[in-house]
Amino acid sequence: MSRPAGISAAIGQEHEGEPVRGLPGRLPEGEHILWQGAPDWRVLARTAMRAHWVAVYFGVLAVWNLVNGVMQGSGLASTLTSVGWTVAVGAAAVGLLVGYAVLVARTTVYTMTNKRFVLRHGVALSKCFNIPYRTIGAAAVKVDSKGFGDIPLSLADGARIAYPHLWPHVRPFTILNPQPMMRALPDVASVAERLSLQLQLAANAADKPFVAEPVRTTARPERQAPSDGQPAAA
Incomplete structure (x- = not known):
């Protein structure tokens, strides 16, 4: 898998050996956790x-x-x-x-800090991917009638993580350009708002555009995301 500067991966670590749950190491000074979550196994x-x-x-x-x-x-x-x-x-x-x-669901932790998104997963082999917000070019959200949903992320600047390394936390049918995805999240609209804010702040700091794709819902017609870049809530 090819990654630009900033994206890193840790593979083979045991979950029990994590200094901080869901993270490959202790947070550096100035960084803090904003949110952590995991998929709902039923969904x-x-x-x-x-x-x-x-x-x-x-x-x-x-x-x-x-x-x-x-x-x-x-x-x-x-x-x-x-x-x-x-x-x-x-x-x-x-x-x-x-x-x-x-x-x-039990071995997956999605983490948002004020600097990056971290995906830790793996049933037999633990994998942890650090994805700084500046390497994310676009995000979308899909919401069902019960508030569960998915948040796929499009990587920018030629970033690419191999599809098998991400599955099942990857947008379906994106084998040539895999998109990491938070899957089966409860209250996904709230999580999308948190993520959208951090991505917008990172885009503003880097003076580059950030694209919030339209909300897709299985219960109601699509609504376009607001012009400020935040995904529309369901």
Whole structure:
């Protein structure tokens, strides 16, 4: 992965050895934590792991096996056995996806300081990415009807972090230009406002433009972000 000056990564550290939760080291003088959060595992299982679609797939497959068995005259015992195996495999698959979502949520910490955004995640291998606000060129927010949502970040000045290193905390279908993303956040509109303020301050200090992309919501039509650069609240 290629990173411009300012973006750094720490890989392989144990979470228990962190001097400050969610950070690879102690904060330097003049820097302080503004906010920390993590994904909601239920929302993460649905939006990132697509566990509900896997459940639907195996449910349809079980019904098909039942109907096909009856139509083919396979016998009640044989048909029920086939359906039972399908349901069992489906339950195991959904269970694995949900279990992984729980582990991801427990091992992920999103941190905003007055200087940078820090993404720490990793179930088996801990990874921690320090992303100064000046390296973020644009941000967006997607809000659902219950206030949960995602905040993808577009990196500027040629910054790039490899898609596999970020997953599942990356905007889908951005493999060529991966965008780090805070996923499945409760009260995401409030978090977006905090982040937008810090990005605007960093942009003003660097005398460069900052782009706040339009709010996307799954419950209501899109609304454009205000002209001051802050994402519109849901």
